[in-house]
Amino acid sequence: MTRPSRRFWMDRFRPPQLIALSFAAAILIGTLILESPFTHEPGVRVTLLQALFTATSATCVTGLNVLDPGGTFNRAGEWTLLLLIQLGGLGLLTFGTLFASLRGQRVGVEERLRVAQQVNVTEFASVTRVVRGIFAFTLVSELVGTLLLMWRFVPAEGWGKGTFSALFHSVSAFNNAGFGLYPDNLISFAQDPLVLLTTSALFILGGLGYLVLLSLSLYAAAPRRHPLALNTRIIVWTTLGLIAVGAATVTALEWNNPGTLGPLGTAGKLLSGYYQGVSPRTAGFNSVDYGAMLPGSLFVTMLLMFVGGSPGSTAGGIKTTTFYVLLSSVWASVRGQAENNVFGRRIEFDYVLRASVVAALSLVVVTGGVFLLLVTNPQLPFVNLAFEGFSAFGTVGLSMNTTPQLNVAGQLIVIALMYLGRIGPLTFAIAFAQQGRLGVRYPADKSILIG
Amino acid sequence: MTRPSRRFWMDRFRPPQLIALSFAAAILIGTLILESPFTHEPGVRVTLLQALFTATSATCVTGLNVLDPGGTFNRAGEWTLLLLIQLGGLGLLTFGTLFASLRGQRVGVEERLRVAQQVNVTEFASVTRVVRGIFAFTLVSELVGTLLLMWRFVPAEGWGKGTFSALFHSVSAFNNAGFGLYPDNLISFAQDPLVLLTTSALFILGGLGYLVLLSLSLYAAAPRRHPLALNTRIIVWTTLGLIAVGAATVTALEWNNPGTLGPLGTAGKLLSGYYQGVSPRTAGFNSVDYGAMLPGSLFVTMLLMFVGGSPGSTAGGIKTTTFYVLLSSVWASVRGQAENNVFGRRIEFDYVLRASVVAALSLVVVTGGVFLLLVTNPQLPFVNLAFEGFSAFGTVGLSMNTTPQLNVAGQLIVIALMYLGRIGPLTFAIAFAQQGRLGVRYPADKSILIG
Ligand SMILES: [K+]
Ligand SMILES: [K+]
Numbered sequence: 032m033t034r035p036s037r038r039f040w041m042d043r044f045r046p047p048q049l050i051a052l053s054f055a056a057a058i059l060i061g062t063l064i065l066e067s068p069f070t071h072e073p074g075v076r077v078t079l080l081q082a083l084f085t086a087t088s089a090t091c092v093t094g095l096n097v098l099d100p101g102g103t104f105n106r107a108g109e110w111t112l113l114l115l116i117q118l119g120g121l122g123l124l125t126f127g128t129l130f131a132s133l134r135g136q137r138v139g140v141e142e143r144l145r146v147a148q149q150v151n152v153t154e155f156a157s158v159t160r161v162v163r164g165i166f167a168f169t170l171v172s173e174l175v176g177t178l179l180l181m182w183r184f185v186p187a188e189g190w191g192k193g194t195f196s197a198l199f200h201s202v203s204a205f206n207n208a209g210f211g212l213y214p215d216n217l218i219s220f221a222q223d224p225l226v227l228l229t230t231s232a233l234f235i236l237g238g239l240g241y242l243v244l245l246s247l248s249l250y251a252a253a254p255r256r257h258p259l260a261l262n263t264r265i266i267v268w269t270t271l272g273l274i275a276v277g278a279a280t281v282t283a284l285e286w287n288n289p290g291t292l293g294p295l296g297t298a299g300k301l302l303s304g305y306y307q308g309v310s311p312r313t314a315g316f317n318s319v320d321y322g323a324m325l326p327g328s329l330f331v332t333m334l335l336m337f338v339g340g341s342p343g344s345t346a347g348g349i350k351t352t353t354f355y356v357l358l359s360s361v362w363a364s365v366r367g368q369a370e371n372n373v374f375g376r377r378i379e380f381d382y383v384l385r386a387s388v389v390a391a392l393s394l395v396v397v398t399g400g401v402f403l404l405l406v407t408n409p410q411l412p413f414v415n416l417a418f419e420g421f422s423a424f425g426t427v428g429l430s431m432n433t434t435p436q437l438n439v440a441g442q443l444i445v446i447a448l449m450y451l452g453r454i455g456p457l458t459f460a461i462a463f464a465q466q467g468r469l470g471v472r473y474p475a476d477k478s479i480l481i482g
Numbered sequence: 483m484t485r486p487s488r489r490f491w492m493d494r495f496r497p498p499q500l501i502a503l504s505f506a507a508a509i510l511i512g513t514l515i516l517e518s519p520f521t522h523e524p525g526v527r528v529t530l531l532q533a534l535f536t537a538t539s540a541t542c543v544t545g546l547n548v549l550d551p552g553g554t555f556n557r558a559g560e561w562t563l564l565l566l567i568q569l570g571g572l573g574l575l576t577f578g579t580l581f582a583s584l585r586g587q588r589v590g591v592e593e594r595l596r597v598a599q600q601v602n603v604t605e606f607a608s609v610t611r612v613v614r615g616i617f618a619f620t621l622v623s624e625l626v627g628t629l630l631l632m633w634r635f636v637p638a639e640g641w642g643k644g645t646f647s648a649l650f651h652s653v654s655a656f657n658n659a660g661f662g663l664y665p666d667n668l669i670s671f672a673q674d675p676l677v678l679l680t681t682s683a684l685f686i687l688g689g690l691g692y693l694v695l696l697s698l699s700l701y702a703a704a705p706r707r708h709p710l711a712l713n714t715r716i717i718v719w720t721t722l723g724l725i726a727v728g729a730a731t732v733t734a735l736e737w738n739n740p741g742t743l744g745p746l747g748t749a750g751k752l753l754s755g756y757y758q759g760v761s762p763r764t765a766g767f768n769s770v771d772y773g774a775m776l777p778g779s780l781f782v783t784m785l786l787m788f789v790g791g792s793p794g795s796t797a798g799g800i801k802t803t804t805f806y807v808l809l810s811s812v813w814a815s816v817r818g819q820a821e822n823n824v825f826g827r828r829i830e831f832d833y834v835l836r837a838s839v840v841a842a843l844s845l846v847v848v849t850g851g852v853f854l855l856l857v858t859n860p861q862l863p864f865v866n867l868a869f870e871g872f873s874a875f876g877t878v879g880l881s882m883n884t885t886p887q888l889n890v891a892g893q894l895i896v897i898a899l900m901y902l903g904r905i906g907p908l909t910f911a912i913a914f915a916q917q918g919r920l921g922v923r924y925p926a927d928k929s930i931l932i933g
Contacts, residue, residue, distance in 0.1 A: 284857065326864045327857035334849060357842050364839040365911040380831045387838035388815040391808050398785060406735065406778035413777045413865035460816040 047462035051454050054090060054122065058450070061086030061115045070108030077103060080442060087446045089115035090122075091453035092345060094209025094315040094428025095419075097435050097442060101212035106195065112210060113202055119453065120206025120237070120345040121169060161242070168241045169205065172233060176201030179229045183220075200226075204233035207345045209315025209428035221318040222299035227306045234314035239270065240344030261376045262352065266341045269351040270312075273335060278308030280331045290323025311335035313346035315428025321418070322432040329418055329431070336425040337397065347426035347452050349393045356386040389457055396456045397424040400448045407440035416441075423448035498913035502905050505541060505573065509901070512537030512566045521559030528554060531893060538897045540566035541573075542904035543796060545660025545766040545879020546870075548886050548893060552663035557646065563661060564653055570904065571657025571688070571796040572620060612693070619692045620656065623684060627652030630680040634671075651677075655684035658796045660766025660879035672769040673750035678757045685765035690721065691795030712827045713803065717792045720802040721763075724786060729759030731782045741774025762786035764797035766879025772869070773883040780869055780882070787876040788848070798877035798903050800844045807837040840908055847907045848875040851899045858891040867892075874899035 064070055066082035077085075077098070084097045089112045100112060177198045184200075185193035196212055203210045211217055220226040236244065243266050249257035259267075282304025285292040291307075292300045303318045310316050311332045321329070339348010356371075360383045363371040371378045401420035408416060415433040422429050423445045437445065451459055515521055517533035528536075528549070535548045540563045551563060628649045635651075636644035647663055654661045662668055671677040687695065694717050700708035710718075733755025736743040742758075743751045754769045761767050762783045772780070790799010807822075811834045814822040822829040852871035859867060866884040873880050874896045888896065902910055 325856075325860050326867070327853060327860065329864070330849075330853050330856050357838065358846075360835070361839050361843045361846070364836075364908070365843070367912060380835060383835055383838065384811070384831060385815075387808065387834065387842075388812050391838075391841075392812050392816070395809075395812070398781075402778060402781050405776075405781050409776050409778065413780070413863075413868075416777070417864075457815070461818060 047458045050122075051459055051462045054119070054450065054454060057090045057115065057118055057122070058083070058086050061090055061111065064111050065104070065108060070104055070111055072103060072105050075103050080439060084442055084446055085112070086115060087449050088428070089208065089210065090119040091426050091449040092116055092119050092206050092208040092313075092347075093423060093426040093449045093452070094203075095423060095430055095434045095445060095449065096210075097437070099214045100210060102214060109195070109199060109212065113199055116206050116208045116210060117202055120208065121165065164245065165241045168244070172236055173198075173201045173205050176205060176229055176233045180226065183223065183225050200230060201233060204230040204314065204316065205237040205345065207234050207237050207313040207315070207340065207347070207426070209310075209317075211316065215320075217316050217318045218320060221303045222295055224302060227302055227318060230316055231306055231309050231314070234316070235270075235274075235309065238313055238340035238344050238346035239266065240341050240346075242343050243267070243341060261374055264374050265355045266351050269355045270341065273312060273338060273351070274309050276308075277311065277331065277335050278305040281308045281328050284325055284328045284331075285319070288323065288325055291319040291328075307332070308335075311425075311427055311429060312338065313340045313348060313425060313427050315422070315426075317429055320432075321429055324431070326414065329414060332429065333418055333421045336421045336427045336429070337393070339425050339427075347424075349390050353386045353389050356382055357390055360386075389455075392456045392460065393424070396451055397421060397448070400424060400444055403444045404437075404441055407444065408436075408438055411436060411441075419445065420448060424452040426452045498909045501573075502910055502913045505570070505901065505905060508541045508566065508569055508573070509534070509538050512541055512562065515562050516555070516559060521555055521562055523554060523556050526554050531890060535893055535897055536563070537566060538900050539879070540659065540661065541570040542877050542900040543567055543570050543657050543659040543764075543798075544874060544877040544900045544904070545654075545662075546874060546881055546885045546896060546900065547661075547879075548888070550665045551661060553665060560646070560650060560663065564650055567657050567659045567661060568653055571659065572616065615696060616692045619695070623687055624649075624652045624656050627656060627680055627684045631677065634674065634676050651681060652684060655681040655765065655767065656688040656796065658685050658688050658764040658766070658791065658798070658877070660761075660768075662767065666771075668767050668769045669771060672754045673746055675753055678753055678769060681767055682757055682760050682765070685767070686721075686725075686760065689764055689791030689795050689797035690717065691792050691797075693794050694718070694792060712825055715825050716806045717802050720806045721792065724763060724789060724802070725760055727759075728762065728782065728786050729756040732759045732779050735776050735779045735782075736770070739774065739776055742770040742779075758783070759786075762876075762878055762880060763789065764791045764799060764876060764878050766873070766877075768880055771883075772880055775882070777865065780865060783880065784869055784872045787872045787878045787880070788844070790876050790878075798875075800841050804837045804840050807833055808841055811837075840906075843907045843911065844875070847902055848872060848899070851875060851895055854895050855888075855892055858895065859887075859889055862887060862892075870896065871899060875903040877903045 062079070062083045065086050066077060066079055071077055081097050084095075085100065087093075088095050100109070104112065177194075180197035180200055181194055184196040187193060188196060199210075199212055202208075209216075213219060217226060217230070243263050246257070246259055246263040247267070250259050250263075282292070282301065285304060285307075286300060287293050292304055295303060306316070306318050307328075312335050321332075324332075337348060338354045339350055340346020342350045342352055355373075356378055359373050359378065360371045371383065397420055400423070401417050404416040404420055405413065411433060415431045418429070418431050419433045419437075421427075426449060434442075434445070454462075513530070513534045516537050517528060517530055522528055532548050535546075536551065538544075539546050551560070555563065628645075631648035631651055632645055635647040638644060639647060650661075650663055653659075660667075664670060668677060668681070694714050697708070697710060697714040698718070701710050701714075733743070733752060736755060736758075737751060738744050743755055746754060757767070757769050758779075763786050772783075775783075788799060789805045790801055791797020793801045793803055806824075807829060810824050810829065811822045822834065848871055851874070852868050855867040855871050856864065862884060866882045869880070869882050870884045870888070872878075877900060885893075885896070905913075
């Protein structure tokens, strides 16, 4: 028996299939490890479903939990989680660029560009350079984050435990995983600027993505030589806009809520209000109790979770660019303009079409998932299940403390949503749908009445 | 002072503005009449807000109520409601066709087609013929409906009251208004095939629209001479699909629910299950208590309310064609096809773009409305307010008995949603947005990463 070579896998599967299958494989291996007693605290038992759920949540960088990770897993288990998070967070990008560089030599420029686009690597940089850049960016960010967080955790928990805790939360934040080692996630740090600002800086950087930050720093160094691409402008402005809207809304609505910001001082209210306005865009850490939040804040949070972060980053959701392209097209139509021009550039129909398809398919998946959750768990409140579904699909990980109350069917549905949300429903569908060939060109129709 | 001529209005406002303003005028006049004591039962008082809400709900054929119409208004008030419903139901079409025929002679074919498209009249028929056809279709349907319903109401309530009740419910059903004269709407007829099948036949016919039924009957008479347009095929198949899915889901989920279908016999379960699967697509009658429905059925109902009926009909929502074009484009993309071909015809990008814009703008409006309802009425459950918002925007009128519990701000938000839902958010936006002119043609962008 010979070991199958890399080339074997490359020939046998298309990239979307490899992405879907590699994530499934990582989840299964993670499940087996997290199910093994050597990863558990003494006396703790973990069921197969709990292990599967936790492995999926870590690999898909979601952060929903049916059990308390810190109390259930020993150091070996926590290292397993950390590795799964790091694998899952960088997974798509590195796998993708690997394929791209491997296939590029063999199949010519057109295919290379197609594959590169698939994994959200733009044409301007060579694939190898990008992969190296992503790794360096990840390592440096996580290292700086760890050092900053050690400042808080080492004095409280000693060198060994404190350093690991700092590393774990830094990796979890950068990869937008939202996993914490404390039973209440970050609620005990609700007024701690060091922890909240460090983690939010990490997940915002991770959620912008390496290429965006590269463009920004090149532009800062030499604006004329490296003008910002439209993609970067859209990402930066949409991200800033969503952060402002999210933080302002949550802070204003929850200001006097005794279950969330109410008991905090003014600085704490502003800090945690900002944090819960930013965290829904995939990070998933919480410094307040979402079970006590007001309906209006929960609704805004669900919308932010659906939009998510930026393409080519560790974040989930339909992505900031999709959201921006759709809204700007609506705005152009409202103004009666046949073309959608933003920042002095024209957005072509192809992009609008792709944005519509991504958003519509995501809506189909998330509404389907919420429907199944509602049908299988009628004992739980509507809003809890809707929130859970959006959180799982956006790989966010916030919860109104609903996850442990889900029955078996509910947990399996959430597992499926986290997986689909991480792979992206379009990539998943393309991976496994029968690819049709266009034989005939049909005549165009002029009869349809829309809206 | 001379009376302004018709021509004066035509010159001064564009059709979308006239549609928006004429509905506003009808609502204001209706409010004044329904506020006047001569339309009330003896001893009943109606506040200005209640009158405004009821007039809007009737003119926008929604059927949400802050008070019990049958118990509040006397015969004069009920006639007012009936007239507002009939005006609102046919409003867009007849106003639109009027404009089209008036302007047609003056402004040439291109403008005529544009206006005709605006009001959803396709090119194949002359505008005058269509207007006449719509009136005849409406009258005959409502008359037949009245005769059938008299069979039930006259024996129970005598000739005078029974005949009026039959007429009122027939007009309300055909125009997809959902207004009833009984305090529990149609719950007391939950097992009555005559009432439920007659009203549902009326609102399905009204929700298909005259042109679709005309095409179908021409096709039935001479299939070769009058082949079905793609628009008709899409409407018929989508309507059938949504009816089947809605009826099957609600019937299955509610079968044993003691608050809804549970107490009924098997025939009654099937009848009312079917009815509550069909009614959400804009009709808004209810033969069961939505306050007692299970979360899964409520969620499906909300989705059906958002889709609504067909263009060129009395129904609301984003419309069956919009829904179908979006879903078929998703399906084509999933299969990797560059073009979206259905029923042997190609759907052009323009249509997909317009469908995306209509759906996205509708989502923006309905989520904005729900958000405001949640913020202003935190005392009410999340699901009740979400349901109320979707119902108002889709001009459906189903409610989890939430409407009378809304505070003043909540009622004003629902009024705005009903109005925007009836006019259509795109028509409204086009009517009042500053129309930009495209001066420069900007270069196309290739950098955006979607999804
Ligand atoms: K997350
Ligand atoms: K209605």
